Amino acid sequence: MSAEVIVAGAGIVGAAIAEALASAGVRVTIIERAQVGGGATAAGMGHVVVMDDSEAQFALTKYSRDLWQSYVAEMPPQVEHDPAGTLWVAADEEELQACRQKQRYYAERQVESELLDAGQLQRAEPNLVSGLAGGLRVPGDSVIYAPCAAKWLLDRAISQGAKFITGTVVAFEEGGVRLTNKRLACDLSVCAFGTAAAEYFPNLAMRPRKGHLVITDRYPGFVRHQLVELGYLKSAHGDSNESVAFNAQPRRTGQVLLGSSREFSQTTGEINDDLLRRMIERALRYMPALANLNILRTWTGFRAATPDKLPLIGLTRPGIYLATGHEGLGITTSLGTARLLADQILRRQPAIPVAPYLPGRFRERVA
């Protein structure tokens, strides 16, 4: 295909799309107004995880996780890939039952997982509080350092012929995009602005969902897996205005990254002290020894949340595509998103059905 495609936004989603298109021989220009991977991509946790809130969420996360695995051998050290796996922590018998269901669901769909009883959980993660019921280990999940992964994907795109320019896109038009000081012509454009997409497509079915994260000093081995309480699923998939859940990640640096909170109706990045305190208290219930660690930094970021928790990937107006709305899974699903978008542009058969992610499903709400 000789068409010129402009990808606007060089977060992990835009960078992955540029890479997928350039590797398929498409002439691509990618435009970023700030730092590559400096938006939600830099704010997030970098957990690459299979999730099962819906069949469509499972399909996209599994497809994407497999794509990440296929890239591992080529990743430079700065991507900090860690095959730590996820450990879903069950506090009581009811949650352990949910782990069993999750295991069955995964087994039926060829995702490896292992049920742990209370003793196995304690041996797997000695710093967890005793008395928890067990857990489910998903060894194929991993952790990456997302801003460097975005930069790496962009470099791959550039090495395959993509052009990168710094600039601010002010409008998407049929046949081109308008920057502050000029218009760039193209056959097709892709808006990969994350939460900022709503400023350019006003009635988009998407709203920002704020999150807090905390990072500690270096304590190698303190946490061994990405630890997530089962209740995280309620926090992530529910629609409550505010929620917190225990989520702890080992970083390659030896640091512990702690999450997570979810908040609607917030547009500024300041720390919500009360919510942060609840988030840390929640973590201490699962891991009291965290109280001995030194916190280095706390920050917030915004997830782009859609009503059905699935991203928007596809045509929204003639010649203009969207790739946004990834909520708390955009690091994971960036690679799958990129392939599904390239498949639509190149009219290739996608590996998984694209219908659940098409922006047209919210047609009545899209401008």
Ligand SMILES: Cc1cc2nc3c(=O)[nH]c(=O)nc-3n(C[C@H](O)[C@H](O)[C@H](O)COP(=O)(O)OP(=O)(O)OC[C@H]3O[C@@H](n4cnc5c(N)ncnc54)[C@H](O)[C@@H]3O)c2cc1C
């Ligand atoms: C607290 C938190 C924890 C998270 N944890 C995880 C996790 O563990 N795993 C996971 O998979 N996902 C996670 N996520 C979600 C993930 O971070 C996002 O879904 C993902 O980073 C979205 O990437 P993006 O490229 O769409 O957006 P962004 O990274 O925000 O990139 C958009 C880019 O577009 C640029 N841009 C915007 N407007 C313009 C303009 N007018 N002109 C030019 N450029 C423009 C911005 O500067 C930015 O670089 C988390 C998110 C948060 C907030």
